[in-house]
Amino acid sequence: MAGRLLGEARQQAEAGDRLDAIATLRKAVQADAGHDEAAFQLAYYLDLAGEEDEAISLYERLCDKTPAPVNALLNLAVLYEDRQEYSRAERCLRQVLDTDANHPRARLYMKDVIASRDEGTIEDAESDHIKRRQEMETAVTDFDLSVRTRTALKRMNIRTLGDLLRTTEAELMSYKNFGDTSLDEIKKMLAGKNMALGQGVDDGHRSGRRTALDRFRGTSQEAMLNKPVTDLALSVRARRALQLLNIQTLGDLVSHTEAELMGVKNFGATSLTEVKERLVEIGMGLRTIDE
Secondary structure, X not given: OHHHHHHHHHHHHHOOOHHHHHXXXXXXXXXXXXXXXXXXXXXXXXXXXXXXXXXXXXXXXXXXXXXXXXXXXXXXHHHHHHOOOHHHHHHHHHHHHHHOOOXXXXXXXXXXXXXXXXXXXXXXXXXXXXXXXXXXXXXXXXXXXXXXXXXXXXXXXXXXXXXXXXXXXXXXXXXXXXXXXXXXXXXXXXXXXXXXXOOOHHHHHHHHHHHHHHXXXXXXXXXXXXXXXXXXXXXXXXXXXXXXOOOOEHHHHOOOOHHHHHXXXXXXXXXXXXXXXXXXXXOOOOOOOOO
């Protein structure tokens, strides 16, 4: 019965009826609590629907098994990281790496977890975390900006304070009709909050790597994300620019935008074209500002 319900839920999800799929999967899990595939799919759809607590509970139950399902460990690690529970996220990822030291997604996720942990956020109080998240979700339209500047940000799909902090000055200025007046206006507004453009750029890179992993999951490109950028056989000038940005792997590279690369001294349009062409050859591309 659980197998039949699982198939029905997949059809519902493919048709865009995710809530119906969740309801069907709940029935499947109730009918057979040991049906791991149904439990995993339910946890996955619950996470997408914002029901993190129930998703985590299901993933934790799956990960108590021996051996724990790799995909459940990876998804659980991401949820733990989002909650700043870095020690738990690291334990999940180490379980994967203990059996496959070169697992591309586990290695990239571990890199993100360690970076977040080392930023000193691990000891933040829960109330501070909630307050910061709410602040980052503040709409840019709530700030004292001119109509022209707000319109420009909207066209760039920069809708929240978090989006703005993940954007660099070079990226803003790379957009058509975005001039010095709007840039100065934004910088003055952020300075009043002791903030600056680009201070959240590392978050943007982590998000970019995760987006790439999700996009290429199950494909040949997934394993390539962990390969060194030297495999692209770029020119000396292009390689030096990537070194200045500490871009070591293809996963690092595709998490950057064109404007970030162009902001490096002596990295011009020729080098950018070269990088983009090499990425196209392997079915990849640079991050866009709305990713």
